[in-house]
Amino acid sequence: MLSLTATFLYALLTDRVMLLHQPDDMVDLFCEPFPGTTWYLPSDFPIHGLGGDNKHSQNSYGYLVEKNLINTDFNAPPSSLPSSLYLHLMDDMGDDHLHVRFFCDDDQQVISKINWVFLRTNQYIIPGLFLIPKYAEELARMFPLKETAFHHLGRYLLHPSNTVWGIIMRYHNSYLAKSKEIIGIQVRIFDWAPISIEKSYEQVVKCTQQELILPGVNLNQSQISPSTSTEATAKTVLLVSLYGGIYQRLYNLYFEHPTTTGEMISVYQPSHEEKQQTEKKFHNHQAMAEIWLLSFSDVLVTSAGSTFGYVSYGLAGIKPWYLQSSIGSRNIQNPPCYRAASIDPCYHTAPNFNCKTGGTGDPRSTVRHVRQCDDHSVYIYASSVKLFD
Numbered sequence: 155m156l157s158l159t160a161t162f163l164y165a166l167l168t169d170r171v172m173l174l175h176q177p178d179d180m181v182d183l184f185c186e187p188f189p190g191t192t193w194y195l196p197s198d199f200p201i202h203g204l205g206g207d208n209k210h211s212q213n214s215y216g217y218l219v220e221k222n223l224i225n226t227d228f229n230a231p232p233s234s235l236p237s238s239l240y241l242h243l244m245d246d247m248g249d250d251h252l253h254v255r256f257f258c259d260d261d262q263q264v265i266s267k268i269n270w271v272f273l274r275t276n277q278y279i280i281p282g283l284f285l286i287p288k289y290a291e292e293l294a295r296m297f298p299l300k301e302t303a304f305h306h307l308g309r310y311l312l313h314p315s316n317t318v319w320g321i322i323m324r325y326h327n328s329y330l331a332k333s334k335e336i337i338g339i340q341v342r343i344f345d346w347a348p349i350s351i352e353k354s355y356e357q358v359v360k361c362t363q364q365e366l367i368l369p370g371v372n373l374n375q376s377q378i379s380p381s382t383s384t385e386a387t388a389k390t391v392l393l394v395s396l397y398g399g400i401y402q403r404l405y406n407l408y409f410e411h412p413t414t415t416g417e418m419i420s421v422y423q424p425s426h427e428e429k430q431q432t433e434k435k436f437h438n439h440q441a442m443a444e445i446w447l448l449s450f451s452d453v454l455v456t457s458a459g460s461t462f463g464y465v466s467y468g469l470a471g472i473k474p475w476y477l478q479s480s481i482g483s484r485n486i487q488n489p490p491c492y493r494a495a496s497i498d499p500c501y502h503t504a505p506n507f508n509c510k511t512g513g514t515g516d517p518r519s520t521v522r523h524v525r526q527c528d529d530h531s532v533y534i535y536a537s538s539v540k541l542f543d
Contacts, residue, residue: 155445155465156278156499159307163280164273166296167289168266175204179438185313207240207274209247214240215265216253228263238270243279245503258509259287278464280304281501281524281539290521300523300541301498304468312469314442321443329422330450333390337367338451338470341395342460347479351399353486357477358400358455359407361491365475367453368419371411391421392451394444394462398426445469455491458529464499473497476529498541500527506537 158174165172174180176194186192195204211217218224218236225234247253255261265271280303284293297303314322330336339362341354349357362368368389391408393401401423408419424444431437441462448454448466454474456463467474473494478487508515516537527538 155308155312156304156461157275159304159311160275160277160279160283161273162311163283163303163307167283167292170271177205179435181435182315182317183438183442185315187311187313201238201272204272204274207242207272209242209244209253211240211242213238214242214253215256215261216242216247219252219255219261224264226261226264228260230264230267232267235264235268237268238272239265239268241265241271241273243273243275243277245277247503247505254505254507255509257282257285257505257507260509262286262288277503278304278461278499278501280307281498281541282504284524284541285520299543301496301543302471303541304464304499305471305497308465308469314446318439318442318446321439322446325424325443325447326450329420330390330392330447333388333420335389335453336451337362337389337391338448338454338456338466339391339393340448340454340456340460340463340466341393341397341400341477342457342462343397344457344459344479347459347481349480349484349486351397352403353480353484354397355400355403357486357490358404360486361455361475361477361489364489365491367455367475369413369415369417371407371413373411375412377410377412388418388420391419392447393421393423394448394466395423396427396429398423401426459500459502461499467494468497468499471497495528496540496542500529500538500540502527502538504537504539 162172164170172193173195174193207214209216213236215224218239219226224236241256242253243256256265283289284300297306339358341358343349343354363370368391391404393404395401401421405421408421413419424447425440427437427440445462445466446469449469451466451470451472454463454467454470454472455477456467456474458476458479463474473496475491475493477491478489480487506514506516523542524539525542527540
């Protein structure tokens with residue numbers, strides 16, 4: 155979803171039509187953007203094997219530049235250029251590889267003259283587009299508030315299919331619709347930041363109670379009956395995670411003990427499949443539905459570095475609280491969470507490249523509204539950037 159919106163923006167900036175090569179795991183996830191049309195490449199499209207391209211492909215821009223097989227003079231006539239080109243913008247392209255020249259002004263002048271561009275990415279490259287002078291004026295007109303780029307593009311482009319929307323509405327109407335405030339909590343545990351379910355639960359409680367997102371509880375008393383006070387406020391917690399253990403502990407906490415404020419807290423979790431199963435169609439439908447359910451939240455708490463969380467708070471248009479990553483310590487960090495400074499997602503593997511010298515350079519020094527990401531993905535992605543106002 156992050157790379158789709160980024161590709162769509164690139165298509166807008168370059169007056170291109172965006173077509174999608176549909177993998178099996180995207181079937182019946184999205185509605186078409188316009189009635190009576192399709193954004194998918196036809197099954198009889200003459201170029202095959204698009205999913206197999208990589209950074210070593212001989213039709214890639216980086217390879218052609220490296221081997222001097224393409225005229226990179228920005229005055230080059232279109233007749234001297236290939237009719238199609240592969241752009242490799244995946245997380246493995248590296249700082250020293252010529253693929254990163256995609257983000258340079260002179261190279262964009264060349265690429266813009268080529269009719270068919272096949273772009274492959276698993277990254278949110280929009281902050282990188284903001285570093286290209288050629289597009290600066292148009293982007294400023296599109297997004298007076300820079301950090302709203304994904305929010306507007308995602309809400310415009312990404313509409314759940316009827317199947318997914320049915321899941322969203324059934325769950326929302328059954329559990330969330332009557333709540334006065336929805337607190338969305340999304341927990342992802344990474345291999346590079348392992349933490350136990352018990353510690354993760356403790357972190358969620360410390361964060362939400364210290365930041366007054368959820369009230370404390372009186373552990374010395376048992377919940378006898380719901381409060382009848384007219385001052386009582388119904389808050390609903392929507393917990394989204396692969397794991398069921400965090401939900402069960404949080405549910406028991408607020409079911410068994412009264413809150414210190416008299417508020418009634420309900421806790422729900424739509425699914426807990428324990429492991430990611432992107433090869434399964436229903437798993438992807440469920441994940442998509444939970445992203446949108448989270449986007450209905452009034453307050454969001456998400457795991458730092460999680461693209462699932464990025465999309466949820468980006469669609470919602472609200473700054474989340476980031477749960478700090480354990481970064482290998484297996485312990486809760488202090489503080490357990492902190493407020494994001496921007497609603498834009500993070501471009502994890504932004505290239506560290508200087509277009510003028512052809513060497514390394516800090517992309518954050520070029521444009522003041524593109525800065526290092528404010529979540530703890532920066533510990534494993536040192537050059538990560540995002541948009542700020």
